[in-house]
Amino acid sequence: MGETCVPAHPKRVIILSPFSLLSNALTLGVKPIGSTVHSIQDLNANYPSEQAHLGEEIEGIQQIGLATDPNLEKILLLKPDLILAWEDARAIYPLLSQIAPTVVVPSNMPNWKEPKWKDQFSFVAEVLGKEAVAQKVMNKYYQRLEELKVALGNRYQNQTISVASAIGYNNFTFVKNSFIGSILDELGLQRPPAQNVVAPNGAIYNISEERLEILDGDILFFPVHNIGAREAYEKLKHKPLWKKLKAVQKGQVYLVDFWAWIVWDDPSAASVVIDDLYKYLVNAP
Known part of the structure; x- marks a missing residue:
């Protein structure tokens, strides 16, 4: 997919994952302008069930479709300066990268035999320029x-x-x-x-x-x-x-x-x- 030029301090972030990537960003003090959701039922929910522990932190984040079918038109209208996506977005990466710099987070870091959550958090922190915050959290x-x-x-x-x-x-x-x-x-x-x-x-x-x-x-x-x-x-x-x-x-x-x-x-x-x-x-x- 080549190299991506990521802004040093992105202000308008889109998250194409309703799970840990969204929570990673919020934990690091970055509130995305938009995020996908997990299910059709959640498209009409203010606080989807899988986001309950985030409470009011998710209020105001625009829903941009399902994780499996993000709405590219909505993403374009939101004018993001960074799109952070899970690996299942690789198929639409060429389209996403035309809208804004797009980073795909690897799912196996370093390999499937090791828990990946800490490596993923560090990866997201580096992309968002929040390494110091991440260190305090850990x-x-x-x-x-x-x-x-x-x-x-x-x-x-x-x-x-x-x-x-x-x-x-x-x-x-x-x-x-x-x-x-x-x-x-x-x-x-x-x-x-x-x-x-x-x-x-x-x-x-x-x-x-x-x-x-x-x-x-x-x-x-x-x-x-x-x-x-x-x-x-x-x-x-x-x-x-x-x-x-x-x-x-x-x-x-x-x-x-x-x-x-x-x-x-x-x-x-x-x-x-x-x-x-x-x-x-x-x-x-």
């Missing part, structure tokens, strides 16, 4: 991690922490090289053997009901994001093998926000995760 993240480690002490050193979810009939779990897996690893928390591995996209998908033991741990965090996911969870609760899971028998299954735990992959989502870990692992009776 310093805060590491400070909170250390404080949480102290608060946890050694009470969970012999317990395993599982993270699993379901959508429809698809049960899946998140492993070491996922966003959440990297946070748990940095905290020194143990994972179940089946989840203490690396996998493409940081997850093991299509886990059948006969193999629900892969989801098990002493504690199970179960991210949910909509009514469908909650319905899938309710259906699982009635399965005989589900009832045999250690976390279920101990009453230690906790529902958490899917978008923050699984999708966003960025420092603001990490802050939500840390808050949840305090809630369920430190402040719980």
Whole structure:
């Protein structure tokens, strides 16, 4: 795609991703003038579900179509000085680059076996000229991690922490090289053997009901994001093998926000995760 001449301090940024790229920019103090959204339902929503943890920060950002089908006419009318896009925008890169300098963020940095969220955040910070801000954000993240480690002490050193979810009939779990897996690893928390591995996209998908033991741990965090996911969870609760899971028998299954735990992959989502870990692992009776 060649080299792109990026303005040193872009003022009118378009984000072609409703997930971590948008949150990265906001965390760095750059409010985009426009962003794509995740679903058709979100086109008519002031605060789409996947952006809930950003609160009022997203107010006033123009919606410019779906992430899979951005509206080029709207983008042109907004007169951006920089377009920041995910890799699925490569097909329309020639058109985007005619509107404004366009940077495509690599999806695997450095490779699929390693969590990519910190590298992505650094990449976006460099593009936006916000390296100093990024350093402060990450310093805060590491400070909170250390404080949480102290608060946890050694009470969970012999317990395993599982993270699993379901959508429809698809049960899946998140492993070491996922966003959440990297946070748990940095905290020194143990994972179940089946989840203490690396996998493409940081997850093991299509886990059948006969193999629900892969989801098990002493504690199970179960991210949910909509009514469908909650319905899938309710259906699982009635399965005989589900009832045999250690976390279920101990009453230690906790529902958490899917978008923050699984999708966003960025420092603001990490802050939500840390808050949840305090809630369920430190402040719980």
